[in-house]
Structures are given as C-alpha cells and as structure tokens.
Amino acid sequence: MKIPESNPFRSIFYEHYPIVRRKLVALVRDDAAADDLAQDVFLKLYRNPPDDPAAVGAWLHRVLTRVGYDYMDKLARERRLQNKQELYFEGDVLLQSGEEALLRKMDQEEVREWLDTLPERDRQVLLLRYSGYSYAEIAHELNVRPPVVGTLISRATEKLRQSAVKTMSPSEIKS
Template sequence: MNIPESEQFKALFYEHYPIVRRKLAALVRDDTAADDLAQEVFLKLYRNPPDDPGALGAWLHRVLTRAGYDYLSKKASERRLQDKQELLFQAEPSPPSGEEAVLNKLDQEDVRVWLDELPERDRQALLLRYSGYSYSEIAGELGIRPPVVGTLLSRATQKLRQHAAESLPQPD
C-alpha cells in the first residue's frame, strides 16, 4: 500500500481520524494528549503505511493502542519520579535547634571518649565499618582474614556498649 499521494492520504485521514482520536481519548483519558497521539499515528501511517490496504483498520488500531500504552507508561513513570522527589523534599530534615546541636556535640564527644577506651584494632575496625568499608576492605586494612572481621566487629561493638553503659549515670 503506497499511501503518500496527498488526496488518497487526505481521504483516509478524514475517514479514520475521528475513530482513532475517540479510541485514544478513551484510552488515555486526556483530550489534548489524544489529539497529539492521533497525529503521531497518522504520521506513522504517512511514513510507513501497511502493505495490505485491507488491513488498514487493524494496523491503525495496533498503532494507536501502542501509542496510547506508551503514553500511559511515560505518564506513570513521570508520576513515580515526581512522588519520589516530593518524598525527598518532605524528608529533608530541618536544621537542628541550638539545644539539639549542643546535645549532638555532647553525644559525639561521649562516643569519642568511649572509642578511645577500646583497643586500637577494635577502634579501627568500627571506624572503618561506619565509614562504609566492606568486610573485605576492613580485612585488608587491618591485615586479618575476611572471615574474622564479623567476629571482630561484633566484639568491638559489645565492648563499646559496655563502656557506654558504665559511663552513663545509673537511675536510683
């Protein structure tokens, strides 16, 4: 089927455009988008018509359905991205108050004191782990076998908790 002759294409356009647009409007539920998508469908028809003129209706239906689903998929992706951005915007913490900043600084100083009370290897292991190092990277830094890292971290954490518990005031 070789459609691009202007009169023949114009006749097909006027005959099928209302149906294509109506189906797209029902699919995407947006009249403006349906107009744009219908134009895309007829552009595809103009550029790459089906080989069989008898299959034009089925071809148009297949192309309009694909265009509609692609549009809906794109809109869903945009909505998900917008939702993520809104969540991130809402999750941004407010700057700490003066009192919170002082308490955080005191907490950090307490943790530094407790860390200083640990043996060097335990302190290094904990600092590396909380700096984002993997177990294999920690093993390489400390010169130990990777399977030992988990045990070392567990024991170091237990010692840190013990120092913290001993340092905190006990209730009467």
C-alpha cells in the first residue's frame, strides 16, 4: 500500500481512531497520553502504511500495543531515575549529623582559602577539572592546546598542595 490519499486515510482514521484511543487509555491509564499516543500511531500509519490494506486493523493494534508499551517503559525508567536521585540526595542529607555537616563546611572553606592563594589560571583549571569538565573542554575554556591541560592540572595541584601544607600545623600534616 502506498502513502494513502487524504480521503481514504481520513475514512480509516475516523473508523479506527476511537478504538485505538480506547485501547491506549486502557493500556496506559492516562487520557492525555492516550490522545498523544493515538496521534503517533496514525502518524506511523500515514508515513509507513501496511502492504495489505485489509490488514489495517491488525496493523493498528500491533503498533498501538508497541507504542503503549514503549511509553510505559519510558515512564518506568523516568521513575527509577527519579527514585535514585531522591535516594541519593535524601540519603546524603539524612546520613550527615550536624557535626559532620559542620566539618564538611569547614573543610570546604579551608579549600576555598587555599584556592584563593593560587594564580587565577591555576584556580580555574582545578575548578573546571573537579566540576567534571573534560580535558578538551578545559582547553577550550582556557584557550590552550589540549595536550597542555594535563600539565596545567598537575602543576596547579602541586601548588594547591604546597599552599595547604603552609597553612597546616605540624600535627595536621602527620595525620
């Protein structure tokens, strides 16, 4: 079957749309989603009709089932991702005592002070690297060649370590 002409396609649409939509509502249990999915099914029919025009009903049923299951799989993946994110963020907050949160904040402030002693370029390279940027992205941000980034990070890390050692007491350095 070739791409349907508007009148035959229109008659197929009016005949089968209520059935397709009703089956999708029963499958996904969401009226608005079923409307969108039914449109997708008929768009697929318009773009890629079955070879046998007599098999349109079976073809629509097979496609609507696949589209409905794909939609439900997508929702399940999104729910799992959201649950993981909620557990991660809630777990991080719940597991910290007030003392642990205070110590973490003090450590962050101390690292910021050490970073402030570094030259601007070294501070930037470390912040970009530990913010998850790739070497190529860091090279682009700092307007340097990518092979130089590793050296810049290494040198900046060593300067940061030296800055930390200068401000620490001898008892802190041993532990």
